[in-house]
Amino acid sequence: MVPVEYYVGLSAILFTLGVVGVLTRRNAIIIFMSIELMLNSANLLFVAFARTFEALNGQIFVFFVMTVAAAEVAVGLALIVAVFRSKSSINIDDVNSLRG
Amino acid sequence: MLLSETTNPGGVFSLVPWIVFFPVIGLLINLLFGKRLGEKFIGTVASLASGAAFAVSAALFFALQANHGHPVVVPFLEWIHIGDLAIDWAFRVDTLSVTMMLVVSGIGTLIHIYAAGYMHYDVQYKEDPASYVRFFIYLNLFIAMMMILISGDNYLMLFVGWEGVGLCSFLLIGFWFNRSPDGTPGTGNSYAAKKAFIANRVGDFGFLMAIFTTFWVTHSLQFDEVFHHFEEGLVPEWAIWAIALFMLLGVTGKSAQIPLYVWLPDAMAGPTPVSALIHAATMVTAGVYLITRSAPVFSAIPEVQGVVATIGAVTALFAATIAVGQFDIKKVLAYSTVSQLGFMVAAVGMGAYAAGMFHLVTHAFFKALLFLGSGSVILAVERGHHPIGEDAHGHDHHDDHHGHDDHGHAFDPQDMRNMGGLRHKIPWTFWTYMMGTLALAGIPIWAGFFSKDEILTDALHFSLPIYIILTLAAFLTAFYMGRQVWLVFFGEPRSHGAEAAKESPRAMLIPLVVLAALSVLGGFMNFPTTHQFGHWLEYTLGHFYHATQFNANVALGSTAFALAAIYLSWLVYGQKPRQTVKEADPLEKALPGIFEGMQAKWWLDDIYEEAIIKPYQRLAAFLADVVDWRFWHDWFHERVLRDGFFGLTRFLANPVDLGVIDGIANGLARAAQGSAAALSILQTGFVRNYALWVFVGVVLILGTLIFR
Numbered sequence: 180m181v182p183v184e185y186y187v188g189l190s191a192i193l194f195t196l197g198v199v200g201v202l203t204r205r206n207a208i209i210i211f212m213s214i215e216l217m218l219n220s221a222n223l224l225f226v227a228f229a230r231t232f233e234a235l236n237g238q239i240f241v242f243f244v245m246t247v248a249a250a251e252v253a254v255g256l257a258l259i260v261a262v263f264r265s266k267s268s269i270n271i272d273d274v275n276s277l278r279g
Numbered sequence: 280m281l282l283s284e285t286t287n288p289g290g291v292f293s294l295v296p297w298i299v300f301f302p303v304i305g306l307l308i309n310l311l312f313g314k315r316l317g318e319k320f321i322g323t324v325a326s327l328a329s330g331a332a333f334a335v336s337a338a339l340f341f342a343l344q345a346n347h348g349h350p351v352v353v354p355f356l357e358w359i360h361i362g363d364l365a366i367d368w369a370f371r372v373d374t375l376s377v378t379m380m381l382v383v384s385g386i387g388t389l390i391h392i393y394a395a396g397y398m399h400y401d402v403q404y405k406e407d408p409a410s411y412v413r414f415f416i417y418l419n420l421f422i423a424m425m426m427i428l429i430s431g432d433n434y435l436m437l438f439v440g441w442e443g444v445g446l447c448s449f450l451l452i453g454f455w456f457n458r459s460p461d462g463t464p465g466t467g468n469s470y471a472a473k474k475a476f477i478a479n480r481v482g483d484f485g486f487l488m489a490i491f492t493t494f495w496v497t498h499s500l501q502f503d504e505v506f507h508h509f510e511e512g513l514v515p516e517w518a519i520w521a522i523a524l525f526m527l528l529g530v531t532g533k534s535a536q537i538p539l540y541v542w543l544p545d546a547m548a549g550p551t552p553v554s555a556l557i558h559a560a561t562m563v564t565a566g567v568y569l570i571t572r573s574a575p576v577f578s579a580i581p582e583v584q585g586v587v588a589t590i591g592a593v594t595a596l597f598a599a600t601i602a603v604g605q606f607d608i609k610k611v612l613a614y615s616t617v618s619q620l621g622f623m624v625a626a627v628g629m630g631a632y633a634a635g636m637f638h639l640v641t642h643a644f645f646k647a648l649l650f651l652g653s654g655s656v657i658l659a660v661e662r663g664h665h666p667i668g669e670d671a672h673g674h675d676h677h678d679d680h681h682g683h684d685d686h687g688h689a690f691d692p693q694d695m696r697n698m699g700g701l702r703h704k705i706p707w708t709f710w711t712y713m714m715g716t717l718a719l720a721g722i723p724i725w726a727g728f729f730s731k732d733e734i735l736t737d738a739l740h741f742s743l744p745i746y747i748i749l750t751l752a753a754f755l756t757a758f759y760m761g762r763q764v765w766l767v768f769f770g771e772p773r774s775h776g777a778e779a780a781k782e783s784p785r786a787m788l789i790p791l792v793v794l795a796a797l798s799v800l801g802g803f804m805n806f807p808t809t810h811q812f813g814h815w816l817e818y819t820l821g822h823f824y825h826a827t828q829f830n831a832n833v834a835l836g837s838t839a840f841a842l843a844a845i846y847l848s849w850l851v852y853g854q855k856p857r858q859t860v861k862e863a864d865p866l867e868k869a870l871p872g873i874f875e876g877m878q879a880k881w882w883l884d885d886i887y888e889e890a891i892i893k894p895y896q897r898l899a900a901f902l903a904d905v906v907d908w909r910f911w912h913d914w915f916h917e918r919v920l921r922d923g924f925f926g927l928t929r930f931l932a933n934p935v936d937l938g939v940i941d942g943i944a945n946g947l948a949r950a951a952q953g954s955a956a957a958l959s960i961l962q963t964g965f966v967r968n969y970a971l972w973v974f975v976g977v978v979l980i981l982g983t984l985i986f987r
Binding site: 202274275 | 963965966967970971974
């Protein structure tokens with residue numbers, strides 16, 4: 180059985196990739212994908228620890244996360260479509276109307 | 280003095296407040312309706328109000344007799360109640376106060392009736408008929424105030440009346456305030472009124488100090504309680520001196536004694552009924568009443584009595600000498616009043632309270648008579664000189680020369696040099712005037728003889744110098760009255776006014792006749808064998824009363840002096856009557872320097888002018904100019920207060936307000952602006968920058984949580 184440390188390491192790598200993606204990319208779609216990456220790294224940890232401790236809580240929580248992620252994608256994509264309609268771009272740097 | 284029963288006795292005694300309120304009702308009626316109703320109505324209402332007060336006083340007299348002279352105190356109103364201190368308006372009905380009530384309301388009523396006739400002419404001569412009602416309002420007010428004075432049961436209530444009559448005196452002296460005493464337009468009368476008020480103020484200060492001291496040492500102002508302290512010897516000697524001397528100062532003001540008498544002669548500026556009522560018969564005797572009322576105070580130390588008696592005696596002689604040198608008929612009587620008040624003060628000072636009060640009563644009779652008579656003379660001469668109204672028929676000359684004879688000089692109807700030979704023109708006035716003169720001169724069986732004689736007898740027992748002074752004064756009294764009668768009524772008329780003099784109306788003559796009868800018979804109420812009046816006062820005075828034994832030598836002596844003085848006055852003035860107005864007085868040739876002094880009132884008014892009034896005015900000018908204007912206004916107010924204030928406000932406005940306060944406010948604003956500008960750099964508008972900061976924050980928080 181694969182030790183749990185590998186899962187934690189993989190999850191950390193995925194989360195870091197997600198963070199870097201969010202902070203460095205300008206394309207809204209890619210930022211979204213990076214966020215999904217962070218969510219799924221967290222899901223991986225849930226499942227891994229659930230198996231390790233033989234508790235179902237973690238597994239059930241993953242379903243919630245997936246549900247929230249699905250809802251978030253729906254709202255987020257709608258926002259992106261709306262932004263694109265007004266700006267003709269999904270470059271996140273162009274969305275700066277609230278700048279002080 | 281025994282503590283009187285203070286329970287409400289009911290019956291007749293409960294009527295006593297009406298002695299004050301009848302006159303008040305009278306004055307209110309005249310005040311409200313007088314303008315619309317005629318002179319007859321006004322005079323009747325005022326006389327009835329005073330007459331009603333007299334009726335109440337008479338009822339009290341009989342009730343008091345039935346009560347065997349026991350003093351009664353009738354509580355009326357609560358006035359001042361502070362802690363244990365209780366000063367009420369209570370009426371004191373005892374033989375002393377009832378005597379005063381009878382005099383004030385009785386003579387007051389007669390003078391009201393007289394004034395109803397007199398003022399009818401006076402307002403026409405002064406060309407101000409609307410003032411008729413004002414006169415009677417003041418006169419009723421005076422009666423009310425005088426009643427408060429004499430019926431009060433404590434010193435404070437007495438003081439209320441004391442001030443009230445002073446006010447009435449002021450109002451009535453200055454009744455024709457826009458004229459001078461000779462009738463011409465000017466400020467002379469208001470000046471006289473002011474003088475009376477100010478001189479009385481000095482006296483009132485003394486009386487107030489006496490009241491304060493009394494309260495200080497006895498903790499009460501109620502007569503019985505105060506006198507109880509004195510009789511038990513609970514009052515230290517210095518306090519007796521202080522109270523008695525301060526009270527004496529008050530007496531010298533109100534009763535016109537040296538040194539404050541100077542106001543009374545000037546008070547003759549008032550209409551003649553006022554001179555009779557206020558400045559001869561009643562108000563000026565308030566001081567004598569005060570001393571009699573305060574007998575336990577003044578009798579406590581013999582030396583105090585000596586001071587009072589000396590002041591009275593010296594005043595009596597001093598004023599009598601001045602009376603000899605006067606030409607104004609009312610001025611003679613005014614100085615005579617001062618002199619006779621001196622007799623009374625001397626008497627009460629000697630402890631002869633009953634004699635003093637007796638003289639007060641008889642003097643009220645004959646001096647009121649003399650003043651009213653002089654008013655009748657003045658009016659007769661004035662009506663002869665300048666007929667008006669119903670007199671004017673057949674006299675169409677002089678009409679537009681009011682107050683002036685054909686040469687343009689002011690005609691003074693009060694100047695005895697303008698009179699002469701009036702006994703045939705105005706017989707009623709003449710005969711009544713003679714009764715007053717004989718009473719004042721002290722001829723036996725006339726009232727003044729008995730009262731003056733009692734005083735002289737007491738003086739002989741008290742101190743020989745005072746007896747001599749008073750006898751001299753009595754001699755001069757007879758002399759100046761003789762001089763007046765020869766000048767006014769005998770000889771030939773010396774002016775058109777005297778030539779055409781007219782007898783006064785009946786309203787004026789009836790009071791004259793009544794007063795003449797009283798002047799003749801008044802002495803018998805204290806006939807030397809019965810002492811009825813004295814025993815009547817004894818109920819109040821207690822052991823301070825002593826019956827004066829009749830002394831034949833004194834009586835014969837004073838009668839001889841009086842007759843001699845009248846004979847002497849006949850030699851000087853009667854034998855060879857004055858022929859013209861301008862002629863010098865015979866005494867002027869006989870006693871050159873002395874007569875001049877008497878005529879000039881011994882220059883005392885001038886001395887007061889130089890010694891007191893001028894320095895006072897200089898002091899006032901100094902205070903006004905240097906202290907008030909230059910120090911207070913220019914320096915203190917302008918420099919210190921105003922400039923200081925400006926300086927302070929400038930300091931507060933510029934460095935403090937603009938510098939500090941605004942600096943703080945602006946500094947806060949600038950700091951907020953600056954920090955906002957610095958922080959706004961963070962707001963880039965790039966979500967990932969914000970997310971980076973969130974990330975950094977999360978890392979930091981987690982870091983601290985993990986590595987804590």
